Amino acid sequence: MTTIGPSEPSVADTRLARLAVAAIRIGVGFVWIQNAAWKTPPDFGENTRSGLYFFTRFAVDRPVFGPYAWLVEHVVLPNFAFFGWVTLFAEAGLGAFLLVGLATRLWAVIGIGQSLAITLAALNAPNEWHWSYYLLILAHFALFATAAGRSFGVDGVLRPAWRASSSLPARILLRLS
Amino acid sequence: MRANRYGRAALALGFGALASSLFALGPGSGGQADFVEIRGAGLVVILLLGACAVVGGVLGNRVIVIIAGAGFAVAAAIQLVQFGRPTNWLAGDGSTFALLLGLAVGLVAVGTARWEQSSREKRTSEGEPDRAT
Numbered sequence: 588m589t590t591i592g593p594s595e596p597s598v599a600d601t602r603l604a605r606l607a608v609a610a611i612r613i614g615v616g617f618v619w620i621q622n623a624a625w626k627t628p629p630d631f632g633e634n635t636r637s638g639l640y641f642f643t644r645f646a647v648d649r650p651v652f653g654p655y656a657w658l659v660e661h662v663v664l665p666n667f668a669f670f671g672w673v674t675l676f677a678e679a680g681l682g683a684f685l686l687v688g689l690a691t692r693l694w695a696v697i698g699i700g701q702s703l704a705i706t707l708a709a710l711n712a713p714n715e716w717h718w719s720y721y722l723l724i725l726a727h728f729a730l731f732a733t734a735a736g737r738s739f740g741v742d743g744v745l746r747p748a749w750r751a752s753s754s755l756p757a758r759i760l761l762r763l764s
Numbered sequence: 765m766r767a768n769r770y771g772r773a774a775l776a777l778g779f780g781a782l783a784s785s786l787f788a789l790g791p792g793s794g795g796q797a798d799f800v801e802i803r804g805a806g807l808v809v810i811l812l813l814g815a816c817a818v819v820g821g822v823l824g825n826r827v828i829v830i831i832a833g834a835g836f837a838v839a840a841a842i843q844l845v846q847f848g849r850p851t852n853w854l855a856g857d858g859s860t861f862a863l864l865l866g867l868a869v870g871l872v873a874v875g876t877a878r879w880e881q882s883s884r885e886k887r888t889s890e891g892e893p894d895r896a897t
Binding site (some may be wrong): 620629689 | 769777799848849861865869874
């Protein structure tokens with residue numbers, strides 16, 4: 588009897604597929620790298636009502652989800668410098684680690700969270716294309732599902748050493764990659 | 765000397781750093797195809813440390829690779845402290861910081877690995893598929 592599914596070889600193991608996965612990972616990395624450029628300390632646009640502050644305010648002015656709007660209005664905006672630094676480190680970290688493919692599955696999950704936060708803030712902002720936010724979230728699901736750092740990334744180079752090691756950091760990195 | 769896979773990884777990261785210098789030809793990180801702000805002293809730092817990583821990879825010398833990674837880490841720290849302020853030695857912004865950070869963590873991670881493969885490690889890297897599970 589002919590079977591379909593489990594006996595079929597996965598195209599994800601081919602060199603072309605691995606190149607495509609690496610291209611997606613590096614491309615998504617550059618999304619975050621370029622967007623770290625305008626998260627400018629120390630006030631992150633709060634004093635001039637521009638930059639990160641301007642876009643974060645959309646969560647309140649044009650709310651997408653009530654509880655998130657409340658959180659931004661009462662927790663994030665009053666402590667904006669702190670959340671500005673958190674945003675900068677998250678997005679620069681996403682760009683850095685996805686670019687080289689290190690601990691990629693961890694950063695894919697962080698990317699899903701950060702993309703969701705951006706979506707909840709800016710989805711109703713004027714002149715925005717809603718699918719750009721959905722695609723950003725979905726791209727990180729793809730990076731997680733394919734463990735994209737194993738394709739031409741540092742994860743792929745170091746995982747054999749992590750697997751051969753019994754140390755705690757190696758076991759953790761094995762799980763995060 | 766023939767580089768092992770760690771050396772090849774360092775080589776790739778070094779060439780990546782050198783290739784990123786092409787962003788210096790663009791209008792700046794606000795441009796649609798100009799993803800990273802690379803200018804002035806930042807460009808020199810990336811070229812020098814990228815070349816250092818390439819040399820480390822070609823020679824299979826992990827100390828040189830670690831030095832390159834540590835150099836990128838110092839540059840990233842300087843960029844983080846200074847961007848958005850009047851004094852900005854590397855003439856960069858958050859995108860420059862992110863790129864320098866990526867090159868730093870990549871090279872340090874590769875450089876600090878044990879470059880002599882154990883028999884168990886060889887078996888894992890050559891004989892066993894590493895599927896996304």
